[in-house]
Amino acid sequence: MATVNKDMVIADMLQIDPGIAPILMASGMHCIGCPSAQGESLEEAAIVHGMNADELVDTVNQYLAKKAEG
Numbered sequence: 001m002a003t004v005n006k007d008m009v010i011a012d013m014l015q016i017d018p019g020i021a022p023i024l025m026a027s028g029m030h031c032i033g034c035p036s037a038q039g040e041s042l043e044e045a046a047i048v049h050g051m052n053a054d055e056l057v058d059t060v061n062q063y064l065a066k067k068a069e070g
Contacts, residue, residue: 001068004060006043006053013042013060019067020060027056 002016010032013020021032029049031037037045046053 002064004042004057004064006046006057007041009039009041010037010045011039017064017067019063023060023063024056027051027059029056 004013004016004020010024014032024032028051029045031045040048042056043053045051046056
């Protein structure tokens, strides 16, 4: 099962599973397609958007775990 961490670049996370995008967008991170997402870590983006990176990581990893259970 794939997992993510807050040091991962957002673009790399989306390569693992494009279904991560709606999770980030629903959390208020609407710039998934912007150029900075290609080189910005989840933690860096969370700071810019005033979000808790650890909570986002937990939410994304829960999604990935549930999907792996299939």
